[in-house]
Amino acid sequence: MEFEKLIAERYSVRNFEDRHLEKEVIDKILFAGHIAPTGCNNQPQRILVLNTDAAMEKLKKCTTCHFNAPTAMLICYNKDESWVRRYDGALCAPVDAAIVTTHMMLAAHNIGVGSCWVMHFNPFKMREEFNIPENLIPEALLVMGYPSENAEPMDLHFKTRPIDEVVFYDSF
Numbered sequence: 001m002e003f004e005k006l007i008a009e010r011y012s013v014r015n016f017e018d019r020h021l022e023k024e025v026i027d028k029i030l031f032a033g034h035i036a037p038t039g040c041n042n043q044p045q046r047i048l049v050l051n052t053d054a055a056m057e058k059l060k061k062c063t064t065c066h067f068n069a070p071t072a073m074l075i076c077y078n079k080d081e082s083w084v085r086r087y088d089g090a091l092c093a094p095v096d097a098a099i100v101t102t103h104m105m106l107a108a109h110n111i112g113v114g115s116c117w118v119m120h121f122n123p124f125k126m127r128e129e130f131n132i133p134e135n136l137i138p139e140a141l142l143v144m145g146y147p148s149e150n151a152e153p154m155d156l157h158f159k160t161r162p163i164d165e166v167v168f169y170d171s172f
């Protein structure tokens, strides 16, 4: 799909068909995340794929924003593998994880898979349910699947601030 069309069309899908994604489809989405740029190319992302009814039932204990999706991916980062900015100690890894997530979200749309980025989950519960090791920090959850016939964007999708509210030239 043409890139302009892809980014204009994509919206957060919260209504899915009741069928799991095929392995080839998951692999295409994962590949897009795999080749995403990361700080110093450290690739600190660790991705947990959930694509069974049992795993999705466990996910429901961790978030109300599961939207009964058939599939999800939890994008974590390894806090011990982050590039660190020495001036202020800022970690690059959460940014890396967000870029990986964005690549996957757009790649998913490109092949007809809808997704919703979810931050509203309980990270403690997530750790418990999915045996997440201490050095991995869950950063983003992508719930995904084929959009159902009546899937549509929420009002929020259309509330874009005027561009001059968010872009500045030369100085703030």
Ligand SMILES: Cc1cc2nc3c(=O)[nH]c(=O)nc-3n(C[C@H](O)[C@H](O)[C@H](O)COP(=O)(O)O)c2cc1C
Residues within 6 Å of the ligand: 010, 011, 012, 013, 065, 116, 117, 118, 119, 120, 121, 153, 154, 156, 157, 158
């Ligand atoms: C970092 C991030 C966190 C988000 N967390 C949630 C969430 O927890 N629950 C939810 O329903 N949507 C969540 N969203 C989706 C946003 O609400 C949505 O992207 C935004 O309203 C714009 O709508 P659109 O994606 O349909 O264009 C999140 C999106 C981003 C980028």
